[in-house]
Amino acid sequence: xxxxxxxxxxxxxxxxxxxxxxxxxxxxxxxxxxxxxxxxxxxxxxxxxxxxxxxxxxxxxxxxxxxxxxxxxxxxxxxxxxxxxxxxxxxxxxxxxxxxxxxxxxxxxxxxxxxxxxxxxxxxxxxxxxxxxxxxxxxxxxxxxxxxxxxxxxxxxxxxxxxxxxxxxxxxxxxxxxxxxxxxxxxxxxxxxxxxxxxxxxxxxxxxxxxxxxxxxxxxxxxxxxxxxxxxxxxxxxxxxxxxxxxxxxxxxxxxxxxxxxxxxxxxxxxxxxxxxxxxxxxxxxxxxxxxxxxxxxxxxxxxxxxxxxxxxxxxxxxxxxxxxxxxxxxxxxxxxxxxxxxxxx
Amino acid sequence: xxxxxxxxxxxxxxxxxxxxxxxxxxxxxxxxxxxxxxxxxxxxxxxxxxxxxxxxxxxxxxxxxxxxxxxxxxxxxxxxxxxxxxxxxxxxxxxxxxxxxxxxxxxxxxxxxxxxxxxxxxxxxxxxxxxxxxxxxxxxxxxxxxxxxxxxxxxxxxxxxxxxxxxxxxxxxxxxxxxxxxxxxxxxxxxxxxxxxxxxxxxxxxxxxxxxxxxxxxxxxxxxxxxxxxxxxxxxxxxxxxxxxxxxxxxxxxxxxxxxxxxxxxxxxx
Ligand SMILES: Nc1ncnc2c1ncn2[C@@H]1O[C@H](COP(=O)(O)OP(=O)(O)O)[C@@H](O)[C@H]1O
Ligand SMILES: [Mg+2]
Numbered sequence: 001x002x003x004x005x006x007x008x009x010x011x012x013x014x015x016x017x018x019x020x021x022x023x024x025x026x027x028x029x030x031x032x033x034x035x036x037x038x039x040x041x042x043x044x045x046x047x048x049x050x051x052x053x054x055x056x057x058x059x060x061x062x063x064x065x066x067x068x069x070x071x072x073x074x075x076x077x078x079x080x081x082x083x084x085x086x087x088x089x090x091x092x093x094x095x096x097x098x099x100x101x102x103x104x105x106x107x108x109x110x111x112x113x114x115x116x117x118x119x120x121x122x123x124x125x126x127x128x129x130x131x132x133x134x135x136x137x138x139x140x141x142x143x144x145x146x147x148x149x150x151x152x153x154x155x156x157x158x159x160x161x162x163x164x165x166x167x168x169x170x171x172x173x174x175x176x177x178x179x180x181x182x183x184x185x186x187x188x189x190x191x192x193x194x195x196x197x198x199x200x201x202x203x204x205x206x207x208x209x210x211x212x213x214x215x216x217x218x219x220x221x222x223x224x225x226x227x228x229x230x231x232x233x234x235x236x237x238x239x240x241x242x243x244x245x246x247x248x249x250x251x252x253x254x255x256x257x258x259x260x261x262x263x264x265x266x267x268x269x270x271x272x273x274x275x276x277x278x279x280x281x282x283x284x285x286x287x288x289x290x291x292x293x294x295x296x297x298x299x300x301x302x303x304x305x306x307x308x309x310x311x312x313x314x315x316x317x318x319x320x321x322x323x324x325x326x327x328x329x330x331x332x333x334x335x336x337x338x339x340x341x342x343x344x345x346x
Numbered sequence: 347x348x349x350x351x352x353x354x355x356x357x358x359x360x361x362x363x364x365x366x367x368x369x370x371x372x373x374x375x376x377x378x379x380x381x382x383x384x385x386x387x388x389x390x391x392x393x394x395x396x397x398x399x400x401x402x403x404x405x406x407x408x409x410x411x412x413x414x415x416x417x418x419x420x421x422x423x424x425x426x427x428x429x430x431x432x433x434x435x436x437x438x439x440x441x442x443x444x445x446x447x448x449x450x451x452x453x454x455x456x457x458x459x460x461x462x463x464x465x466x467x468x469x470x471x472x473x474x475x476x477x478x479x480x481x482x483x484x485x486x487x488x489x490x491x492x493x494x495x496x497x498x499x500x501x502x503x504x505x506x507x508x509x510x511x512x513x514x515x516x517x518x519x520x521x522x523x524x525x526x527x528x529x530x531x532x533x534x535x536x537x538x539x540x541x542x543x544x545x546x547x548x549x550x551x552x553x554x555x556x557x558x559x560x561x562x563x564x565x566x567x568x569x570x571x572x573x574x575x576x577x578x579x580x581x582x583x584x585x586x587x588x589x590x591x592x593x594x595x596x597x598x599x600x601x602x603x604x605x606x607x608x609x610x611x612x613x614x615x616x
Contacts (some may be wrong), residue, residue: 059501176465183458186447194525195461196494204468313503314453314486328435
């Protein structure tokens with residue numbers, strides 16, 4: 001396989017993976033209004049756990065890590081996602097119940113730094129600063145994949161996983177649960193006055209989003225075969241925020257648009273450009289500036305993002321004839337039929 | 347005597363509060379408010395600006411905790427319960443400054459309100475989709491009926507934040523109604539609203555009473571109070587000054603000095 005196609009499939013993989021990550025952050029921030037500034041920490045936990053459970057016992061590998069259970073794909077991935085959710089449960093029980101979202105945001109930033117320091121320095125957990133490597137390539141043995149064919153294969157797997165997760169997420173965001181999330185985002189006090197137990201819903205949203213973070217992380221470690229602290233500097237959370245803000249907060253389709261523009265075209269594509277010999281590293285700096293400028297331009301001129309949140313129109317159509325509407329209105333003590341404007345059933 | 351008469355001695359009290367106090371940075375906004383709200387009636391809560399009326403409503407609805415005092419809904423002690431639990435007992439409230447769910451549509455604002463929707467559970471969404479859909483359809487139909495009644499039907503697909511001030515007041519009331527309340531607390535539902543709409547809102551409130559809903563409303567317009575309210579509570583400096591029928595209160599010199607005089611003067615000036 002030529003280097004060109006290798007790059008293309010790598011970019012595709014990151015497109016799909018960041019689509020998943022963006023959907024997870026979107027349900028937390030975009031739908032429910034939780035500023036999860038520790039998001040990358042949940043991605044990392046998902047990655048480490050997915051990797052560690054699929055690896056053999058650490059004795060004799062030259063690495064130090066917990067678990068090591070030889071669990072195959074995709075069960076390891078699901079375990080990674082659930083572990084991220086479990087971490088979210090603990091964090092939410094400690095901090096979400098008592099804190100307003102702005103204070104929660106600060107707590108989460110600190111959490112992100114603490115998690116980072118633990119993983120980076122506590123070697124027995126996930127091999128410290130070296131991180132995990134030689135993570136088995138999922139199904140490579142069964143399908144007799146070579147190093148070359150694994151990349152397009154796993155980009156496809158990520159695409160399928162992203163598709164399934166998009167399907168599940170759109171079921172959630174379209175449901176009354178999604179609507180209650182958005183009510184809490186718009187005004188938690190009103191939601192509470194309407195009988196919604198805000199904490200319970202925020203917790204649910206945290207768990208769902210963290211599962212997506214964990215799965216996205218799990219795919220990353222399996223794609224590259226390794227994962228270490230340099231891959232998830234706490235600032236990486238803001239790249240995912242950039243993805244969802246540029247794409248369009250509150251819109252799942254916007255997530256893939258943001259993922260394409262920010263993650264694929266701005267973060268990963270430049271990494272494949274030949275570096276400028278006199279100024280190594282220049283491209284990276286310019287890149288970070290471009291993302292920052294893009295974010296500011298978007299927030300200034302199009303804060304709703306490329307593909308803004310949809311207006312969810314009322315489902316009345318042929319299936320809900322106006323007559324039934326007026327019948328209900330009459331029962332509720334409304335004025336007689338004559339006041340009903342035509343064209344109501346749009 | 348007036349008090350008992352105005353309620354009728356057989357009245358059942360749906361909401362009672364005793365000795366409520368609340369201080370903000372040492373300033374006592376509510377200072378011993380004590381009153382009862384008769385079931386099935388429209389009760390007005392009146393008093394000068396800053397008397398603590400909104401704060402009382404915030405305490406009764408659970409949006410704020412009181413420093414001392416007790417609140418009962420029926421026979422249930424709900425003192426310092428969180429607002430969502432109080433709401434589930436059937437108490438709905440509106441806000442003096444409208445608080446619409448701005449990015450949701452008008453229809454969605456109503457659809458949030460029903461309690462215990464099966465579609466709010468993750469398990470039901472994936473395992474009982476037909477139940478979720480059925481209840482959702484029923485709710486949509488009922489919400490559209492309410493929007494029809496309140497004259498918001500044509501605005502159903504607009505984002506709530508695009509509504510005018512008067513429309514937002516209507517939206518708040520209809521959202522409360524959508525939750526099938528037994529008790530509705532309205533914080534100045536007619537403030538800043540044109541006379542025709544005041545008339546309409548008054549009609550809606552009477553309709554709600556006819557449907558068995560108890561209403562407690564903060565209101566400055568004494569013509570409205572005269573017309574639709576059965577019972578009046580006067581609050582001044584955080585205390586209950588008097589309760590009874592408006593006609594009786596007009597004869598109460600304390601009430602006239604504290605509030606009514608001020609209003610009468612204000613209305614002759616404007
Ligand atoms: N959240 C708050 N923080 C500080 N002071 C408040 C707050 N809410 C109300 N107050 C003060 O409490 C007093 C009563 O206010 P309020 O209950 O709004 O009166 P009313 O609704 O009768 O006009 C006022 O002096 C007001 O400034
Ligand atoms: Mg007030």
